[in-house]
Amino acid sequence: MGSITENLQKIKKSLPENVTLVAVSKTKPIVDLIEAYNSGHRIFGENKVQEMTEKWEQLPKDIQWHMIGHVQTNKVKYMAPFVSLIHGVESLKLLKEINKQAAKNDRIIHCLLQIHIAKEDTKFGFDAKEVTTIIETETFKSLQNIKVIGLMGMATFTKNKNQIEKEFQEIKNLFDSLKIKPETNNLKINTLSIGMSGDYRIAIKNGSTMVRVGSAIFGERNY
Numbered sequence: 001m002g003s004i005t006e007n008l009q010k011i012k013k014s015l016p017e018n019v020t021l022v023a024v025s026k027t028k029p030i031v032d033l034i035e036a037y038n039s040g041h042r043i044f045g046e047n048k049v050q051e052m053t054e055k056w057e058q059l060p061k062d063i064q065w066h067m068i069g070h071v072q073t074n075k076v077k078y079m080a081p082f083v084s085l086i087h088g089v090e091s092l093k094l095l096k097e098i099n100k101q102a103a104k105n106d107r108i109i110h111c112l113l114q115i116h117i118a119k120e121d122t123k124f125g126f127d128a129k130e131v132t133t134i135i136e137t138e139t140f141k142s143l144q145n146i147k148v149i150g151l152m153g154m155a156t157f158t159k160n161k162n163q164i165e166k167e168f169q170e171i172k173n174l175f176d177s178l179k180i181k182p183e184t185n186n187l188k189i190n191t192l193s194i195g196m197s198g199d200y201r202i203a204i205k206n207g208s209t210m211v212r213v214g215s216a217i218f219g220e221r222n223y
């Protein structure tokens with residue numbers, strides 16, 4: 001495995017132009033993020049609000065911080081001043097809280113709805129029907145300080161490529177059906193966040209526009 005800079009360059013070179021790379025830096029020390037930053041990277045993903053906030057405080061302010069993990073409603077306020085995209089939105093309750101905290105900060109916070117595609121109960125998310133229902137509710141339409149720009153999904157942790165592909169196709173189909181809906185003030189679907197170190201190539205073949213890659217850039221994590 002190369003250096004962080006080498007890994008980043010190699011991965012970036014392999015990505016189609018329309019695919020955004022989120023460098024997942026969770027558990028990694030600030031020096032690692034600085035190396036990625038110095039090589040030109042600006043989009044980082046974290047899965048814990050507190051860790052992300054601490055890193056945001058210490059690092060240059062032109063970094064875009066993506067929250068990719070499961071979010072508890074009582075933690076939203078800490079990241080509302082700076083978070084650039086929240087990937088893991090899996091309830092209307094959470095969306096309402098993000099809206100409230102975004103309003104307090106005079107911001108519009110971009111969100112992705114997390115879709116449950118894996119055949120594992122440990123992963124969170126809406127099913128396809130719920131999403132279609134929720135975005136039609138008056139409650140959703142009244143949320144002025146959020147903008148839902150797409151979907152996020154995590155495939156089952158498996159070596160079975162066919163299964164991963166099937167799950168990605170499932171979310172891609174939902175993405176396509178939402179993308180053709182008329183744009184509103186808080187809904188404009190253009191981002192499909194699928195693909196991690198082990199499966200981002202499969203995800204790209206299946207329509208990913210945003211990949212979240214951690215260990216292939218920063219090395220394995222020790223929890």
Ligand SMILES: *Cc1c(COP(=O)(O)O)cnc(C)c1O
Nearest residue numbers: 024047068196197212213214215
């Ligand atoms: C940790 C994490 C990633 C990155 O995982 P790698 O396998 O290290 O690339 C991507 N997405 C989510 C939601 C994660 O929690």
